[in-house]
Amino acid sequence: MGSAKRWVPMTDIFHYHKPVSEQQWSRQNASARPYARIAHLKPDQVASYVFYHYQYQEEKPGDGDKYGMIALHENLMFFYSEDPAxxxxxxxxxxxxxxxxxxxxxxxxxxHFIPWDSSDGNSRIWLEIPLVIRA
Incomplete structure (x- = not known):
């Protein structure tokens, strides 16, 4: 019996911005609160999801939080952003x-999404990840 994984490599599939220099990428708002959420993609919809997001990021760079990004591991999608954006x-x-x-x-x-089952009988697409450590 193997042990549960705590970390897995993820592929960057979307970002609103990209770093162009260390100075440009440094954060100016130290009080911005990081937040993250996860979702499950339907396995047969992963390529479509990636396609649309690549199209969006390359047609509309800067259309959201500078530090906002999406990463993917298999069909588990991870979204990161900061508040305020x-x-x-x-x-x-x-x-x-x-x-x-x-x-x-x-x-x-x-x-594209597989809804999460919630305890109240409703399904949700997004599961918020609680902030545990803030560096």
């Missing part, structure tokens, strides 16, 4: 000059 216009352009990101983002994303 740091909103900045990036100093770079995205790799796509198209505008195909769906306008109904939530409606496009919803079919």
């Amino acid at each position: 740091t909103i900045e216009k990036p100093s770079y352009s995205g790799k796509l000059s198209t505008s195909h990101t769906p306008p109904d983002w939530a409606g496009t994303m919803e079919p």
Whole structure:
């Protein structure tokens, strides 16, 4: 019987911004509170989810929290952001000059998820991760 894993490698599949220098990436708001949440993607929808997010990040760089990002391990999706969000216009352009990101983002994303069962009988897409350590 193997032991439970505490850490797994995750692949960066989405970010609102990317670091371009140490100075540009340093945090200016020391009071910003980190938060994270997880979701399960339907295994047959992972490629679609990654495709849409790549399209979004390259068509609309800087469209959210500077430090906001999504990582993936198998079909477990991890989202990280900070509150309040740091909103900045990036100093770079995205790799796509198209505008195909769906306008109904939530409606496009919803079919990608496996809802979590909750104790009150409702299902949820997102599970908040409690903040345990703040460095």
